[in-house]
Structures are given as structure tokens and as C-alpha cells.
Amino acid sequence: xxxxxxxxxxxxxxxxxxxxxxxxxxxxxxxxxxxxxxxxxxxxxxxxxxxxxxxxxxxxxxxxxxxxxxxxxxxxxxxxxxxxxxxxxxxxxxxxxxxxxxxxxxxxxxxxxxxxxxxxxxxxxxxxxxxxxxxxxxxxxxxxxxxxxxxxxxxxxxxxxxxxxxxxxxxxxxxxxxxxxxxxxxxxxxxxxxxxxxxxxxxxxxxxxxxxxxxxxxxxxxxxxxx
Numbered sequence: 001x002x003x004x005x006x007x008x009x010x011x012x013x014x015x016x017x018x019x020x021x022x023x024x025x026x027x028x029x030x031x032x033x034x035x036x037x038x039x040x041x042x043x044x045x046x047x048x049x050x051x052x053x054x055x056x057x058x059x060x061x062x063x064x065x066x067x068x069x070x071x072x073x074x075x076x077x078x079x080x081x082x083x084x085x086x087x088x089x090x091x092x093x094x095x096x097x098x099x100x101x102x103x104x105x106x107x108x109x110x111x112x113x114x115x116x117x118x119x120x121x122x123x124x125x126x127x128x129x130x131x132x133x134x135x136x137x138x139x140x141x142x143x144x145x146x147x148x149x150x151x152x153x154x155x156x157x158x159x160x161x162x163x164x165x166x167x168x169x170x171x172x173x174x175x176x177x178x179x180x181x182x183x184x185x186x187x188x189x190x191x192x193x194x195x196x197x198x199x200x201x202x203x204x205x206x207x208x209x210x211x212x213x214x215x216x217x218x219x220x221x222x223x224x225x226x227x
Contacts, residue, residue: 002034002087010086011079014178015185018079021072026079033080034087041085045099048077052106055192059113064196071110071192078103107188114196123204127191130211134184137218144225181217182210 007030011023018026033039051074058067081099085091108131115124173180190207194200 002031004028004031007031007034007083007087010083011177012082013174016179016182017075017186017189019178021189022076022079026076026083029076030080030083030087034084039084041081041090041095042098044077044081044084045095045102048074048081049102049106051077052102052110056110056113059110059117059196062117064114064117064199067114068193068196071196074106075189107192110192114192118199120201120204123201126208127204127211130208130215131184134211134215134218137215137222141218141222144222181213183214184211187211 004027007027008023010030011018011026014023033044051070055067055070055074058064058070078099081095085095111124111127115121115127170180179185187207187210190203190210194203195207
């Protein structure tokens with residue numbers, strides 16, 4: 001019997017979106033699945049992807065609240081598949097690829113469907129520009145890493161140029177296995193859950209702010225590496 005405390009330790013670095021809305025149900029569903037069923041992580045990944053497909057179909061037919069609920073279920077299942085893999089020792093290279101591949105498919109497609117239905121094409125263009133810029137900085141950071149530079153997190157926590165309090169906070173959060181700042185996970189939650197649920201653009205703007213803030217952090221860290 002795998003305990004709840006052991007299951008909780010299998011959750012990777014926790015996002016604020018997961019902590020506030022998803023970890024509690026994910027923990028208990030994982031507990032049931034690993035102890036009472038023979039379900040595999042890849043099967044859960046497939047079901048998670050199917051719920052994302054259902055969310056897209058719901059968005060397309062203007063069933064926005066249903067689509068938001070389906071997206072939320074998909075996200076909870078996306079937490080569960082990795083937890084099952086680590087709890088039962090079923091992690092594999094294919095499973096990791098399959099999980100990442102479906103993750104990279106879900107959000108971009110749902111963004112296109114939802115913003116098209118909402119006739120928010122200008123917001124969609126801004127969103128994809130910010131995502132492109134974020135991916136560009138990630139790739140450049142990867143290049144620096146393979147050239148021997150420290151990771152962004154190490155670079156920031158080693159920094160002592162008057163921002164010690166921020167870096168101490170980052171170190172503290174990492175020790176607790178919590179992401180220091182809201183990231184693309186929170187942005188997706190705001191845009192694919194709260195936005196269709198309420199149809200208020202304020203959630204889109206907050207999502208853009210989070211994405212822009214993360215871009216600035218990445219840009220700053222890369223500049224420090226180049227010195």
C-alpha cells in the first residue's frame with residue numbers, strides 16, 4: 001500500500017495553480033489508482049489528452065463553461081500520470097516523451113479554438129508573440145547551458161547585486177519544491193479556465209502579465225550569464 005505522504009513526494013516542482021486548485025484532488029485520485037487499480041501512466045496521459053480534445057470541442061460549440069471544466073480535468077490527470085509513474089516505478093523515456101508531446105499539443109490548439117470563438121484575434125496574436133519570445137529565450141538558455149553556463153536558477157541564486165532578498169526567497173521556495181513565481185502553468189489556467197468560465201478579458205491580461213514577467217526574468221538571467 002502506497003501512502004498519501006509518499007504520493008505527495010512524487011509531485012514534481014509544484015506550481016501555484018496546482019497548489020491552490022489541483023493537488024488535493026490529484027493526491028487522493030492517485031492514491032486510489034495506484035492502490036486499487038492496474039492503470040498505467042500512459043493510459044492516464046491518453047485520457048488527459050482526450051479531455052483536452054473534449055475541451056476544444058466544447059469551446060468550438062460555444063459551451064465555454066463545459067470546456068473550462070474539461071480543461072481542468074485534463075490538467076489534474078496530467079499531474080496524476082507522472083505521480084503514478086514515480087510511485088510505482090513505471091517511469092520510462094517513452095512515457096516522458098508522450099507526456100511532454102501531448103502537453104505541447106494541448107494548450108496551443110485550445111488557445112486557437114477559444115480565442116477564435118471569442119473573436120479575440122488580436123489577443124491571440126499577442127499571446128503567440130509572447131510564447132514565441134519565451135521559447136526563444138528558453139532555447140538560448142539551453143545553448144548557454146551546453147556551453148557550460150549555469151542554469152537560470154543557479155545564476156539567479158548566486159547573484160549578490162542588491163537583490164539578495166529575492167534570491168533567498170527563490171532558494172526557500174525551491175527547498176519546498178514550489179515554483180518561486182507564477183509561470184506558464186498559471187497563464188494557461190487563467191486563459192483556459194477562468195477566461196472561458198467568466199468571459200472577462202481581465203484574466204487574459206493577468207495571464208499576459210505573468211508571461212511577460214517570466215520573459216523578463218529569463219532575459220535578465222541570460223544577460224548575467226553573458227557578462
